[in-house]
Amino acid sequence: MNDEALDRCCAAHASYHAIYKDQVGATEAEINAAIQRLTYTTDLEGSVEGVDFVIEAVPEVPEIKNSFYAQLAACLPEKTIIASNSSTLLPSDFAAVTGRPEKFCALHFANYVWEYNFAEVMAHATTSEATLEQVFKFAIEIGMVPVPVEKESNGYVLNDWFMPLCQASLTLLVNGVGSAENIDRSYMLFNRGGKMGPLAMLDMVGMNTAINILNYWGNVGNDQQMLTNAEYLKTHYADKGHLGVLSGQGFYTYPNPAFESDDFLSVPNYDVVAEMVAKTKH
Template sequence: MSSQLNSLTVLGAGVLGGQIAWHSAYMGKQVVVYDLFEDSLGRCKVAHEQYAEIYLADLGASEQQMEQTRQRLRYSSDLADAVAQADLVIEAVPEIPEVKAQVYREMAALLQPHCLIATNSSTLLPSQFADATGRPAQYCALHFANLIWAMNVAEVMAHADTSEHTLRSIAAFAIEIGMVPIPIQKPQNGYVINSLLVPLLGAAQSLITNGVSTPEMVDRTYMITNRGVALGPFGMMDVIGMKTCYDVLSYWGHQNRDEQTLKNAAYIKEHMIDQGKMGLQTGCGYYSYPNPAYAAPDFLAPPGLDAVDDIVRLTLPRKN
């Protein structure tokens, strides 16, 4: 079956929203990227040119395919304009419940009757926002992984009132854009990807917040003990983006009254966001891009003996 979802609007021009938009256009969909802020759309356009280079180098795409992808993309800061022709809207706005609910309420009267809505959230549940959409039966979750062109999974989660037609169409859409749909059989915050990833990243960040280790040493440990992985936890956080990392940690820290998680959120705000280190998309996070330390050929190699002094310096007990 065909999804019949050929006109897509992505709400939110952030890291993953931009990736979903670019990849969907590459796979033949007509796409509008919506964001309230023109500067966010500007950053998304820059990112899309970076993705073009990646698709040329890593996927073997042609210049003609990249130009066709560009022609299928449009950018708008006018919500009514952005969703007017949409068969599917994928919401990828910040992981802040009030923001998501407000966007759904503003959009409800602007959509065509047949239009489906999917949330890209994987830390929040579709049941939290179903009523706000104004069309619960036509709403579910479709969560993508970062680096969508390589990590091509799309998690599908229903809520109690999601129709079978919606799920069939969403699953078909995911397959049409080259994803492997992952059905979530029972609602759970974090779905599969983030049920695995968030505890890992939280544990890694705690090691830095609490002064136990450094980002590079944590990533070396992870990458050596999981040979073959391309990224460690802090490389992953740079890909996700510091704003998303902060939003997730802050929300769940308050929800669970978890002091360590709130400390981790505060650390990211002070040491990363407030310093303009937003992650891969801006060229600087825990690493500097385009040549992060973890990509160096010798990153996982035993060091030379000249490293002993630094190792001892970092290991000696600190005097207060």
């Protein structure tokens, strides 16, 4: 939407270079070739000229999405399919404003797609079979495991279990029941083999996305705890520039967050008992 946003996007992409080398085995040549295939622009009309497929990933705020789709509808070629990467909003909420409801559906990716390589596909009442066929083929082509969402649901499949987990964990933190590390530690001990806990997962999602989702659904459901959690994230993290993994600071510090240390789940020595007593004593 502006040059500053493009600069942040480029910086985020640059931070992935080392990850793709270390975790995926990408070569420098492959990374450079991928960079050459990317174009960054604030020119909406120019960016969609002649395209087959557009994936919308604007903030999780209905007003912003509606405004974007209205602008997009005036620019797109007739052939173009649109998919929303929304994580909690329904395709039927926006189908009409796209101007091509039969060529519109949701295609929701997880964060860290190189590791969590699945893509949820959700239709609305008038999404065409031809559109769904192309979107499923696209997901497979880019190495994703497609997950059909068989009925419109605001949480899709992933977020119907993920967001309640994060909300419960945030509530424990906000209400002073446990620290971020101990909340995540309890989750990881109970789910042996898991690489991170729910608050570390929120760092991966990003604070701004979490705040937008909590504010929206907190207002929709008149859920005061959800609104309190959103305000806590804003005040204690986002307002300080602590946005999660991409900013290098969230509930944990990156790289090398505490939950990745070899002893995070180990039985502790006696020398931490005094600290634990102090935290437990009211």
